[in-house]
Amino acid sequence: MKHTVSVLVANQSGVLARIASLFSRRGFNIESLSVGQTEKKDVSRITLVVDGDEKHLEQLTKQLNKQVIVYKVSNISNDPTVSRSMAFIKVKADYETRSEIIQIVDVFRGEIVDVANDSVMVEVTGDEGKINAMEELLEPYGIVELVRTGKIAMTRGKK
């Protein structure tokens, strides 16, 4: 089962190395990870998507909590949350296919952010399902390059 874990950490150098080293040596498999500063300058939030059973997740949570630079670990998988990731997709496009692609992008409320002679670059934001669907629809035109961010998430309502 997939879990989304939100981790508040000290915003200082070496923190990511510490977390990454912990994951690799304890054999935790991370599907995606994103880091960024929070509303407080000295605190960062890491959002992790991990695959594993409850026992696995419990160990991961405890091992994270043990780190001196970790302030708080919350499993937000079952909380009401808003979550997004983002992707850039460079897809082949010529005179004939360009308008079809633009239509697809419109349906997904994506955006064309760059146009070249034989390709366009698409930006799409949403949950994983939406980005996957977009990728699938663009596949037949020929995807040249794709890059996606890790997921970020926030629980709804009060903190």
Next chain:
Amino acid sequence: MGNKMTGAEIFVKALEEEGVDTLFGYPGGALIPIYDEIFDADFKHILPHHEQGGIHAADGYARSTGKVGVTIATSGPGATNLVTGLATAYMDSVPLVAFTGQVPSHMLGTDAFQEADITGISMPITKYNYLVKDVNDLGSIIKEAFHIARTGRPGPVLIDIPKDVMVSKSDFDYSKPVDLRGYKPNYDGHPLQIKGAADRINQAEKPVIYAGGGVIISGAAQYLRELAEKAKIPVTTTLTGLGAFDEKSDLSLGMPGMHGSTEANLALSHADLIIAIGCRFDDRVTGKLEKFAQEADIIHIDIDPAEVGKRVAIDIPIVGDVKRILKKLNLRVEKKEANGWGNQIKEWKNVDNNNVKAVGVNGALSPRPVIEALSELTDGQAILATEVGQHQMWAAQFYQFSRPGQFLSSGGLGTMGYGLPAAIGAQVGNPDEPVFLLSGDGSIQMNIQELATIKKNKLPVKMIILNNKYLGMVRQWQDLFKDKRYAATCMSRQVDCPPKCKGPNDKCPEMVPDFIKLAESYGIKGEVLTEESEIIPALKRAIAEDGPYLIDCIIEREENVFPMVPPGGSLYEMILEEESE
């Protein structure tokens, strides 16, 4: 404040503030500013002859005194030589602060001369580590490091100090209390859990206490005894827990696990309740996990939440300091009289005593009487350091431990080369106590250079080598599981020996080195021991000697450690003795 101090001055001042009385350190280019200050410092400085020796000595000092061990090494190779010592201390939760010199800040990351990324290297084997970037942080970092090392579940902390930081100046104020947002160990166990545990203990018919190193670290031996005696619960102590419970007590089961006693392993296998205290269900203790303690509920008391439920499902977890929890628990536990379970255990004990193990074959000297004589002559009170291998297991089996902090052995990492320097650290920290090293012929050569440290510091460490001319523990596995194919385990083997030698014979070359001559060259007295009748006189000579002494015991070469739970086997499937051929 006003008076600014250099980083090097701050280093010395901070150590003095921490009450450090001994520093185990080895100098180098990146440490010259600090060593210039150490020259005038009030604390003792012990120079080992290898940084690994230094850090293991700091570890032995820490385990035997309960204080934080402190070591310092230079950048690059000095720092990398600490790695085994850090990992050893990390595995056994030993409080250490290790300092390393580092190339100047502006050269970091350039592959400068003697640069090694020691904070990167040591990340997974330290409780925490620091690279000091600004001299203004140095004082508070040192204070934090000592705090982190000694509190919660203790462990090694490393501080890497670039050379320019040692010569830059800053104010020094050590009075500010440590406040770490991400580090707040939980000491008080949950009252409801404690009550639940007490109720469960009061109902138990076949309870066993499984006590680990955490009991010693927490200073809880007295409360462990109180619990055991009050509720008549037998106690098994792990390798790192030896000394937490007096083995002369009827309630003592000795050590559990792979080379544990019959009674300990059978008691764990048949118990209806296991009270696990300050321990972590190591694979060498549990044997095959699916078959471990199948009939028992488990109460687990430990300060590290990550250990609770890590390997074994726990019925009643209590996270917190063992001592505080036991104090509260004991108030709720009811007094019991001796019962059927106790009788059953007595029976198992007899099986163990009759079967065991390690008594001389063919008239050759056997390890058991050596260790038993040592135990008797020292009344089970000596500080005993070991290396790793068969001799270590025999020490655990046959020495009757009686007090916390007396047994120094690398349990979790199993580090050959630990014992000799650890004995040094223990003797430095306990100048008036008898300190013994029990070593193998293989392990002692891993840090043999420290004989010089013993001599030069006039440390009266008594060293006993159980010399089987083999890497005996590995040879034992080859004997039992690989048809005596003794690949690379013979210590007397030379290049012209027959290629597929399967055991000792009368053409075996002389053992190299001659340990007695070697000791002599360091100015250390010693003798060879070959006869059982000479054990006590030889030990008495060692004890009577003012300075250090080395006894080279030539023991039966192919003796094995029993009982043994074969790797992957369950605790109740012990091999009790050698199959006769």
